[in-house]
Amino acid sequence: MSRSVAVVTDSTAYLPQSVLEKYGVTSVPLTVVVDGTPLEDGTREAAESLVPALRRHAPVTTSRPSPETFLAAYRRAAERGASAVVSVHLSSEISGTHDAAVLAARRSPVPVRVVDSGTIGMALGFGVVSAAEVAASGGDLAESAEAAIIRTAATRAFFYVDTLDHLRRGGRINTAQALLGSALAVKPLLELRDGRIELREKVRTASRAIARLEELAVEHAGSGSVDVAVQHLAAGERADQLAERLAGRLSGLGELRVGEVGAVLGAHTGPGLLGAIVAPR
CATH class of the missing domain: 3.40.50.10170 (Rossmann fold)
Known part of the structure; x- marks a missing residue:
């Protein structure tokens, strides 16, 4: 139409x-280029190729x-x-x-x-x-x-990643921050701020980081009307659990989407990504 x-x-x-x-x-x-092969972001082939390539440390790049x-x-x-x-x-x-x-x-x-x-x-x-x-x-x-x-402008996006190495290699996060996180063996929580991916907090364990991710989403949602997305890469069980907890805590929840990100975003975050996006209506 x-x-x-x-x-x-x-x-x-x-x-x-x-x-x-x-x-x-x-x-x-x-476009995501996996081990020399260009693939369209959003296709099944790109999604199925990405995680195995990242886990075997094959070269993965992206282009506009x-x-x-x-x-x-x-x-x-x-x-x-x-x-x-x-x-x-x-x-x-x-x-x-x-x-x-x-x-x-x-x-x-x-x-x-x-x-x-x-x-x-x-x-x-x-x-x-x-x-x-x-x-x-x-x-x-x-x-x-x-x-x-x-x-x-009103939407907030918070992310947990298992490691900052993928973001560092892609130039999407400050190298000093990434190396500091690796040296301290902490689990990073990230936030999109002023258009950039910024390290928000460093948490000692994955379970505590995911619990904090939940709290950040709840704090930003407040009691207002919001739509929420929980996005992940190769972390479907964690995503479903987080979505279930948020559904039980957000009184003004409208739409709730749960899904896996595509290859371009996944290439820069790596397997284990878990994101909570809160969009006030």
Whole structure:
């Protein structure tokens, strides 16, 4: 179904296909290169290849979509009847994806507003859904973009990882912080802050770190109306348990999503990732 304002995002929003189809959102994939083989983020092949490669220490890298790929998405939106596009993407502090979208927007046949969400994963995904809901209800380009900006600004994303080595190798976290965490044999809790992945706390054991992750989510949710996502990589049992506990503690819980992240985010966090994303409504 064509809409006046089309919504484009990238694969690191990790929105289910059913949600993309419901709102007519186009997701442009990033690329993960596993042991020399380029794979599209979000595909089964990429997901199945990633964790074994990381565990055997095979080289894994990621790359942004090209401006031409974004331009093709904007042109398709125009061909389907869109008069404008809001393009919402992962933090520009983490990836060059936003910059590629900006370059493409200059050549688009319809106006494009590129939004730097300052975040990633379902923290980005919730913002994309907010933009799509406004667009579906007849909102214009400015209103749709503003909905994404407001939602992502209010959303908090907290993560536990088994090790900081993957983030350090990918240049996504301060090397000194990563080495300090390894030297002290602590379990790191991370937070997306000002578009960057920051070390929030150092906890002595995995069980205590996950308990603290839960507390951070509950503290940010408060008693208000919130949507929550629990995301993981090769830690499904932990994710289900965390989601169950949060469901029992959050009085204003709306939507609760549990799922595994794709290969691009997983490549930089490693197996054992457990994230709690809290998005006030």
